[in-house]
Amino acid sequence: MKNTxxxxxxxxxxxxxxxxxxxxxxxxxxxxVDGAIHRAAGAELLEECRGLHGCRTGEAKITKGYRLPAKxxxxxxxxxxxxxxxxxxxxxxCYRNSLDLARENGIRxxxxxxxxxxxxxxxxxxxxxxxxDTVKNWLADNSxxxxxxxxxxxxxxxxxxxxxxTARI
Numbered sequence: 800m801k802n803t804x805x806x807x808x809x810x811x812x813x814x815x816x817x818x819x820x821x822x823x824x825x826x827x828x829x830x831x832v833d834g835a836i837h838r839a840a841g842a843e844l845l846e847e848c849r850g851l852h853g854c855r856t857g858e859a860k861i862t863k864g865y866r867l868p869a870k871x872x873x874x875x876x877x878x879x880x881x882x883x884x885x886x887x888x889x890x891x892x893c894y895r896n897s898l899d900l901a902r903e904n905g906i907r908x909x910x911x912x913x914x915x916x917x918x919x920x921x922x923x924x925x926x927x928x929x930x931x932d933t934v935k936n937w938l939a940d941n942s943x944x945x946x947x948x949x950x951x952x953x954x955x956x957x958x959x960x961x962x963x964x965t966a967r968i
Contacts, residue, residue, distance in 0.1 A: 800931070800968045802938055803948045807958040810951040811839035815908035817871040818864070819897050821915065824853050824876050826860065831917040832953070836872060840865040844872065857892030859900045871906060873897045877915030880922070887929050890915055894933040902944055910949040913957050923960050931964040
């Protein structure tokens with residue numbers, strides 16, 4: 800898929816305009832990628848997040864990147880997997896709202912983790928299809944805006960699933 804890349808890396812080390820945080824509703828840090836981003840960015844990120852007063856599932860909010868190589872962090876709250884059709888709609892909202900917020904802030908390079916596939920229990924293959932399809936559609940709908948999207952996978956198993964999904968388009 801044009802303008803997209805799949806890598807296996809630590810998202811906190813990426814040099815891009817923004818990284819996306821698979822956050823919890825409080826935005827005050829947690830486990831997985833959320834905790835890693837907060838630790839790497841430093842206490843200033845937590846302080847700025849306190850002023851955002853949380854985030855609902857599917858929404859996105861932006862902060863500075865502080866000690867991260869990325870200039871910004873876009874925080875989005877993925878759904879806790881329940882197996883209902885609403886899960887895919889909320890997950891798609893995470894990607895779409897993050898990309899919309901990126902565009903509003905002049906961001907041209909963005910990296911996403913595999914949102915909701917950790918402790919929130921979303922099956923990787925299903926979540927990846929939603930992620931790739933949503934990003935593909937957003938890029939097509941916003942073809943006037945050059946955006947490079949990286950899917951940053953934590954492990955090789957997830958990277959392979961993303962590679963399969965992006966190759967089918």
